Amino acid sequence: MTDTTEPDDLLAALRALVGTEGPPTTPRHPVDETLVAHWCDAMGDDHPVYVDPDAAAASVHGGLVAPPATLDIWDRGGLKHARSADSPRGRALALLEAAGFTSVVAVNSELELRRYVRPGELLSNVEILDAVSEEKATGLGVGHFVTTRHRYSTADGEHVGDLLFRVLKFKPGTGRPAPGPGEGAPPPPDPDPALRPRPAINLDNEFFWEGARRHELRIQQCRGCQALHNPPTPRCPDCGSFDQGWIVASGRGHLYSFAVPRYPQVRGFRYPVLVGLVELEEGARLVSNVVGVTREQLSVGMPLEVCWLDSHPAQVEGETDARGPITLPQFRPATPPRREATLAAADVAEGDALPLFAVPVTTTLIVAGALATRDFTDVHHDRDAAVRAGSPDVFMNINTTLGLTERYVTDWAGPDAVVRALRVRLGAPNHPGDILAFSGSVQSVDPATGAVVVALQGANGLGAHVTGTVELTLPTASTPTQEASR
Amino acid sequence: MTAHAYAGRTAIAGIGATEFSKRSGRSELRLALEACVAALDDAGVAPEQVSGLSTFTMDTNPESDVMRSLGIKELTHFSRVHFGGGAPCGTVQLAAMAVHEGVADYVLCYRAFNERSGHRFGTGVQDRVPGHTAEEVAYAWTSPFGLLTPASWIAMFATRMMHEFGVTSEDFGRVAVADRRHAATNPRAWFYEQPITLEDHQNSRWIVEPLHLLDCCQETDGGQAILVTSLERARDLRRPPVVIEGAAQGMAEDQQMMRSFFRDEITGLPEMGVCARQIWETSGLGPDDVQTAVVYDHFTPFVLPQLEEFGFCARGEAKDFIADGNIELGGRLPVNTHGGQLGEGYLHGMNGIAEGVRQVRGTSVNQVDGAEHVLVTGGTGVPTSALLLGAA
Numbered sequence: 001m002t003d004t005t006e007p008d009d010l011l012a013a014l015r016a017l018v019g020t021e022g023p024p025t026t027p028r029h030p031v032d033e034t035l036v037a038h039w040c041d042a043m044g045d046d047h048p049v050y051v052d053p054d055a056a057a058a059s060v061h062g063g064l065v066a067p068p069a070t071l072d073i074w075d076r077g078g079l080k081h082a083r084s085a086d087s088p089r090g091r092a093l094a095l096l097e098a099a100g101f102t103s104v105v106a107v108n109s110e111l112e113l114r115r116y117v118r119p120g121e122l123l124s125n126v127e128i129l130d131a132v133s134e135e136k137a138t139g140l141g142v143g144h145f146v147t148t149r150h151r152y153s154t155a156d157g158e159h160v161g162d163l164l165f166r167v168l169k170f171k172p173g174t175g176r177p178a179p180g181p182g183e184g185a186p187p188p189p190d191p192d193p194a195l196r197p198r199p200a201i202n203l204d205n206e207f208f209w210e211g212a213r214r215h216e217l218r219i220q221q222c223r224g225c226q227a228l229h230n231p232p233t234p235r236c237p238d239c240g241s242f243d244q245g246w247i248v249a250s251g252r253g254h255l256y257s258f259a260v261p262r263y264p265q266v267r268g269f270r271y272p273v274l275v276g277l278v279e280l281e282e283g284a285r286l287v288s289n290v291v292g293v294t295r296e297q298l299s300v301g302m303p304l305e306v307c308w309l310d311s312h313p314a315q316v317e318g319e320t321d322a323r324g325p326i327t328l329p330q331f332r333p334a335t336p337p338r339r340e341a342t343l344a345a346a347d348v349a350e351g352d353a354l355p356l357f358a359v360p361v362t363t364t365l366i367v368a369g370a371l372a373t374r375d376f377t378d379v380h381h382d383r384d385a386a387v388r389a390g391s392p393d394v395f396m397n398i399n400t401t402l403g404l405t406e407r408y409v410t411d412w413a414g415p416d417a418v419v420r421a422l423r424v425r426l427g428a429p430n431h432p433g434d435i436l437a438f439s440g441s442v443q444s445v446d447p448a449t450g451a452v453v454v455a456l457q458g459a460n461g462l463g464a465h466v467t468g469t470v471e472l473t474l475p476t477a478s479t480p481t482q483e484a485s486r
Numbered sequence: 487m488t489a490h491a492y493a494g495r496t497a498i499a500g501i502g503a504t505e506f507s508k509r510s511g512r513s514e515l516r517l518a519l520e521a522c523v524a525a526l527d528d529a530g531v532a533p534e535q536v537s538g539l540s541t542f543t544m545d546t547n548p549e550s551d552v553m554r555s556l557g558i559k560e561l562t563h564f565s566r567v568h569f570g571g572g573a574p575c576g577t578v579q580l581a582a583m584a585v586h587e588g589v590a591d592y593v594l595c596y597r598a599f600n601e602r603s604g605h606r607f608g609t610g611v612q613d614r615v616p617g618h619t620a621e622e623v624a625y626a627w628t629s630p631f632g633l634l635t636p637a638s639w640i641a642m643f644a645t646r647m648m649h650e651f652g653v654t655s656e657d658f659g660r661v662a663v664a665d666r667r668h669a670a671t672n673p674r675a676w677f678y679e680q681p682i683t684l685e686d687h688q689n690s691r692w693i694v695e696p697l698h699l700l701d702c703c704q705e706t707d708g709g710q711a712i713l714v715t716s717l718e719r720a721r722d723l724r725r726p727p728v729v730i731e732g733a734a735q736g737m738a739e740d741q742q743m744m745r746s747f748f749r750d751e752i753t754g755l756p757e758m759g760v761c762a763r764q765i766w767e768t769s770g771l772g773p774d775d776v777q778t779a780v781v782y783d784h785f786t787p788f789v790l791p792q793l794e795e796f797g798f799c800a801r802g803e804a805k806d807f808i809a810d811g812n813i814e815l816g817g818r819l820p821v822n823t824h825g826g827q828l829g830e831g832y833l834h835g836m837n838g839i840a841e842g843v844r845q846v847r848g849t850s851v852n853q854v855d856g857a858e859h860v861l862v863t864g865g866t867g868v869p870t871s872a873l874l875l876g877a878a
């Protein structure tokens with residue numbers, strides 16, 4: 001194909017497609033309990049109504065249901081399925097590819113649910129091309145936004161939900177360069193953690209660093225009197241014993257104090273650095289970094305849990321570093337527990353903050369999330385393909401972001417909260433090694449109907465990954481919760 | 487009850503300093519020698535009479551070089567105190583003990599460096615090679631996490647103070663404002679005629695939150711020397727003697743070098759409390775007997791718990807003591823009348839001892855009426871030291 005199409009001709013051809021409707025999709029499989037279980041595992045969602053028939057029977061749903069964020073995955077074609085020639089979006093994307101707009105990212109997904117769907121139901125959707133934007137210069141590249149609307153129905157024609165979906169189809173390599181430092185300002189130091197000062201290790205503290213390599217948080221414990229000592233010491237000041245062992249701490253604790261270095265800036269860190277003095281639940285304290293939070297989210301007393309930064313490789317510039325690899329303990333906000341007793345609308349007020357929720361972004365999460373949402377696009381599982389497409393590594397698909405968003409809000413609201421809508425907008429991509437940090441607050445609440453809107457953000461090291469809203473119905477005093485579902 | 491035998495029987499007979507600058511243009515050894523010569527001139531003592539030298543382990547000027555260049559024929563006492571800025575009053579204590587024991591007649595205490603134009607402490611410890619000693623290993627618990635400078639270590643304590651006692655950045659700022667107001671009338675001060683407002687403090691850039699730039703002491707090139715001898719000898723010298731009424735070093739349980747983060751409480755300075763107990767027990771005096779104080783101010787937050795450890799106010803109440811104007815000239819306890827290390831210069835606390843001497847002599851540019859007993863403290867966050875000086 002050629003990319004010499006005149007822009008005006010291209011836009012005219014694209015606009016001609018707007019309003020066209022495709023035929024209903026032909027689903028190959030019904031909503032499936034096994035895939036729901038895979039999805040729950042990938043998202044870390046322990047909501048019982050998706051996997052536990054007894055709990056589901058006792059819930060507002062009266063039986064097993066599929067997570068609402070999965071509405072648009074069931075009629076996908078799968079690995080071997082080519083793009084449908086009948087799809088209006090498919091036709092628009094083909095035109096754009098022919099014109100050189102070969103890369104694609106999803107930017108908006110807005111799901112509205114009339115009801116939850118159940119295992120065994122066969123879903124299909126009818127797609128309408130809603131809009132094609134003019135050519136836009138974006139951070140990723142020059143491209144067009146393509147918006148479709150999808151109406152989801154069961155085999156017997158019941159309309160169960162709608163999706164608004166928007167992608168950016170862009171020319172790789174045409175993005176705006178990242179804003180540089182100000183005129184005359186020194187460049188920021190290289191943030192590669194391998195450039196951080198290495199810890200000095202000797203016979204008295206090597207157990208700690210050996211543990212760190214195994215992702216164990218070891219705290220010295222006296223074998224004479226069981227007292228914990230951090231930093232470690234060869235002799236117990238309490239009982240006098242030289243016989244010192246260690247325990248593996250749970251990794252749970254809270255922020256006892258913090259400092260935020262901004263000057264001078266040295267290699268190996270991103271500034272401002274969030275340094276915490278962490279008090280473990282076992283009692284010992286240690287200095288570490290607080291990750292997955294912004295400066296504004298730091299507060300003395302906040303619950304934390306350990307995570308690990310494999311900071312210094314065993315090999316440095318091709319030579320094996322005799323000092324060995326180094327792993328540093330880090331602390332992120334403690335994963336909020338899933339609420340067992342559902343919040344009532346009367347318990348919620350506008351402005352209430354949801355707890356912070358920091359998700360480590362791993363290759364496993366990205367790949368498992370993509371496959372659990374039946375998204376076989378190569379950039380979500382094949383690093384080489386992602387690099388060829390101009391990305392430093394694989395990145396998370398929008399359905400995984402949507403799934404984590406749903407888990408964040410339903411874990412906070414409780415098992416009988418009913419999701420009515422999930423609307424997200426994506427920004428900075430989620431690559432392995434990053435942390436996706438959710439925060440949110442209640443935007444509105446209607447005590448009469450139980451309708452609650454939660455506004456949320458998910459930030460990573462590159463910026464805002466996701467912003468969005470989730471609409472829920474919470475139990476009210478006047479409406480029995482069984483009503484909420486059907 | 488502890489009573490140090492040298493207390494009340496030893497004295498400071500002379501003080502001497504170089505100018506305090508950002509670029510001395512001279513070697514650190516030369517700065518040390520100029521300060522020593524000035525202190526000897528102040529007292530009217532000849533270099534040959536000196537038989538003892540005391541300084542900091544961090545000082546780069548060996549006693550052998552100082553001795554040679556001063557033309558001293560014999561030394562019978564030479565000693566050093568460790569732990570950086572915690573040392574100043576400790577060197578005077580060692581000198582006083584040596585004099586009282588008859589080991590030396592005149593002991594010069596000195597500290598000199600090009601801390602601005604040469605090695606700057608504020609740049610941090612990121613370039614330290616990780617070795618195997620206990621001192622090096624201690625950095626393993628902080629450096630890999632980006633806590634690399636004195637300001638960053640102090641900031642950790644400051645945040646906790648703010649949390650527990652409701653101390654604010656403005657409370658820290660009031661210390662800086664008082665220091666700079668005092669410096670503004672001190673021609674020796676780097677910030678002579680340059681007072682600041684609380685607004686200036688609040689608007690100054692972050693160094694390490696919660697510390698602003700104006701919470702941090704200067705970086706200074708200079709030298710300061712203090713001449714110690716017996717009270718009896720001092721009576722016959724050029725200046726009226728300033729009596730060492732008490733001198734103390736202090737370390738407390740679970741002490742770490744500026745990083746005592748692992749104690750049950752981190753909002754106090756128990757090592758300064760160890761000094762305070764000795765000073766009051768030795769002198770038989772108490773906070774009500776003290777008219778002015780030189781309180782170590784490398785960073786403003788630790789001025790607060792020092793006032794509490796010495797009993798000028800109750801624990802957690804220093805912020806109110808300061809906000810009520812007590813540390814200003816005309817207040818209950820004017821603090822750092824020379825401008826402190828934020829205003830005059832950062833000489834690892836040695837210039838503060840000189841100001842204590844001037845207050846007792848009645849020669850300070852910001853003289854406090856009836857300054858009979860003057861407290862001087864050493865560095866905070868580190869094992870430290872303190873002095874109580876008084877008129878003969």
Ligand SMILES: [Zn+2]
Pocket residue numbers: 222223224225226227236237238239240241
């Ligand atoms: Zn023990």
